Amino acid sequence: MINKRTLLAAALAVAATSATAASRDYISIVGSSTVYPFATVVAETFGKSTRFKTPKIESTGSGGGLKLFCAGVGVEYPDIANASRRIKKSEYEKCRKNGVSEIVEIKIGYDGIVIANARNSGRFDLTRKDLFLALARQVPDPRGGEKLVENPYKSWKDVNPNLPATRIEVLGPPPTSGTRDAFTELAMEGGCKKIGWIKAIKKTDKRAYKSICHTMREDGAYIEAGENDNLIVQKLEANPNALGIFGFSFLDQNNDKVQGALVDGVAPEFEAIAEGKYPVSRPLFFYVKRAHLGKIPGIAEYLAEFSSEKSWGDEGYLTDRGLIPMPSAERRKFATDAKELKSLEM
Numbered sequence: 001m002i003n004k005r006t007l008l009a010a011a012l013a014v015a016a017t018s019a020t021a022a023s024r025d026y027i028s029i030v031g032s033s034t035v036y037p038f039a040t041v042v043a044e045t046f047g048k049s050t051r052f053k054t055p056k057i058e059s060t061g062s063g064g065g066l067k068l069f070c071a072g073v074g075v076e077y078p079d080i081a082n083a084s085r086r087i088k089k090s091e092y093e094k095c096r097k098n099g100v101s102e103i104v105e106i107k108i109g110y111d112g113i114v115i116a117n118a119r120n121s122g123r124f125d126l127t128r129k130d131l132f133l134a135l136a137r138q139v140p141d142p143r144g145g146e147k148l149v150e151n152p153y154k155s156w157k158d159v160n161p162n163l164p165a166t167r168i169e170v171l172g173p174p175p176t177s178g179t180r181d182a183f184t185e186l187a188m189e190g191g192c193k194k195i196g197w198i199k200a201i202k203k204t205d206k207r208a209y210k211s212i213c214h215t216m217r218e219d220g221a222y223i224e225a226g227e228n229d230n231l232i233v234q235k236l237e238a239n240p241n242a243l244g245i246f247g248f249s250f251l252d253q254n255n256d257k258v259q260g261a262l263v264d265g266v267a268p269e270f271e272a273i274a275e276g277k278y279p280v281s282r283p284l285f286f287y288v289k290r291a292h293l294g295k296i297p298g299i300a301e302y303l304a305e306f307s308s309e310k311s312w313g314d315e316g317y318l319t320d321r322g323l324i325p326m327p328s329a330e331r332r333k334f335a336t337d338a339k340e341l342k343s344l345e346m
Contacts, residue, residue, distance in 0.1 A: 027055035031065025031082030034247035052298030062178030070095035084178030102290035110324040112248035124261035132191030172245035249322030
C-alpha cells in the first residue's frame with residue numbers, strides 16, 4: 001500500500017516538472033543561416049542593454065526553422081523563426097493547423113546571393129544562363145533541338161567559351177535553406193527562361209517548367225555544404241577552383257579571403273543590391289508567434305530593438321554587418337507592424 005508521504009513526494013515531483021515545462025526565461029529563435037548573424041548581433045545588444053536574457057539562436061535553415069516554429073504553441077516550440085525568403089502558403093497553413101494562428105511578419109532588409117571564389121583565383125563574370133547550364137540536372141541538348149538531356153558539362157568552358165577551363169565545382173546550401181530557394185528562383189530560373197522554348201513550357205505546364213528550372217544536378221558538380229556559410233568560405237580558401245553560394249553579408253565580412261563574381265555584368269556590391277540592380281537579391285524576414293507574447297519575457301522588447309533605426313536604419317549597426325537597409329517608408333511600415341503586433345494574413 002502506498003503511504004501518504006510517497007503520494008505527496010510524487011505529487012511534488014509532477015508539479016515541479018510541470019512548472020519547468022510551463023516556463024522559459026529566454027527567447028528561442030531558429031531559422032535562416034543568412035539572417036543568423038544579424039539576429040545574433042541584435043540578440044547580444046538586447047541582452048546587454050535590457051534586463052532580459054540574451055535570446056538563444058539556432059541556425060537551422062529557413063525551411064527547417066519554419067517547420068519547428070509551425071509545429072505548435074508552448075515553451076517547447078520556438079518563439080521566432082528567421083527566414084531568407086517569405087513564408088510559403090503551405091507553411092502558413094501548417095502553422096494554422098497546429099494552432100499557430102497569429103503570426104507577425106517582419107521584413108528586416110535585403111540581401112544579395114553571392115557566387116564567390118577565393119581571392120587568389122581569377123574573378124568570374126557569369127550570366128544567369130551560365131549558372132543554369134552549369135548547375136541544372138537537365139539542360140538543352142548541346143547538339144541542338146528542343147530536347148533536354150542529363151547535364152553533360154564538366155568545365156565552365158564547356159558552358160561558355162569565355163569562361164575558364166576549370167571543373168564545375170560549386171559549394172552551396174541544402175534544400176532546407178532559404179538561400180537555396182532564392183538562388184534557384186532568381187539565378188537558375190532567371191537563366192532558364194532565357195531559353196525561349198523552355199520559357200514557353202510555363203504557359204502549358206508550370207510544374208514541368210519549374211522542375212526543369214529549379215532541379216539541381218546531383219553528379220558532384222553541385223555540393224551541398226550545409227547551413228554553415230562560414231564553412232563554405234573556409235572551403236573556398238582551401239580549394240581555389242571551387243565556387244560557393246552564400247549571402248552578401250558573408251562576402252562583406254570575408255572580402256579579404258573571397259571575391260564575388262559578376263552576374264549579368266553587375267558586381268555584388270552594397271549599392272547595387274540596395275538599388276535593385278544586382279539580379280540575385282532577395283528580402284529577409286523573421287516571424288513571431290503572437291501566442292508567446294506575455295508568456296516568454298522580452299519578445300516585444302526584442303522586436304523594438306530589431307526594428308529601431310539604430311539597428312536596421314541607414315546608419316544602423318546591422319549595416320556594418322552587411323544588411324542592406326529597406327527604404328525609410330518600408331522601415332516605418334514594418335516598425336509599426338512590430339509595435340502593433342500585426343498578424344499576417346495570406
